[in-house]
Every structure is written in C-alpha cells, then in structure tokens.
Amino acid sequence: MTHKTSIATVLFIAITVRAISTNFSGFMDATSAIFVLVGALCFGICAKGEWNSDARLNAFSEGAVLSGWIGALLGAVLIGININTQGLDALGPAVAVMLLTLIYGYFVKALVRMVLISRLEE
Secondary structure (H helix, E strand, O other): OOHHHHHHHHHHHHHHHHHOHHHHHHHOOHHHHHHHHHHHHHHHHHOOOOOOOHHHHHHHHHHHHHHHHHHHHHHHHHHHHHHHHHOHHHHHHHHHHHHHHHHHHHHHHHHHHHHHHHHOOO
C-alpha cells in the first residue's frame, strides 16, 4: 500500500467515525460484522490467484456486499417473524441492526477498492 493510499484510508475511516460519532455504539454489532466478514472471506477463498491478488481482493469486496444484502434480508425476515411478539416499539432498533450488515459490506468494499485503485498503474 502506498503512502497516499494509507493517508486516504485513514482519512476515510476518520470521516466515517466522525459521521457516526453521535451514536457510535449504535453502529456496533458483532454478529453483523462477523456475518459480513466471514461471507467476504468465503468469496475471497473461492477466487483464483495469489492470496493478495486483485482477483481475490475483488471477490472479497463483492462477497462483503453480497453478505451484507443477505444479512439484511435475513434480518428483515426475522423482524417479520417477531413483529407480533415484540411490538412496534422494537421495530426501529431491529431495522437499524438489519441495515448494519449493508453498511459493513459497503464499508469493506470501499476500503478494498482503495487498495485496488492504488495498485493501478499510472
């Protein structure tokens, strides 16, 4: 990773953390993060090439987004199943957690894309 990429990555993470700093704990869910990262890892393993190849990184980033969408859909189904027992008061927090997998997936993809862009020849 080049010096410019490192600075860009740190800046991207910093601005993201700043954007969510008013309720940082609301953006933390270990189950969602593990679901996205393990899904991304599975896609990365399935790709051909060296372990740090562009193909594997692309597959990893796409796997993160796909896992995010699958996690969100699974969350929506779970919300639908439990809506009668939990009541409407629980709907807001449940939808927020459901959407975290999408945020995590796209965040991972953005970070990987920065690495891949830095590898392009000028």
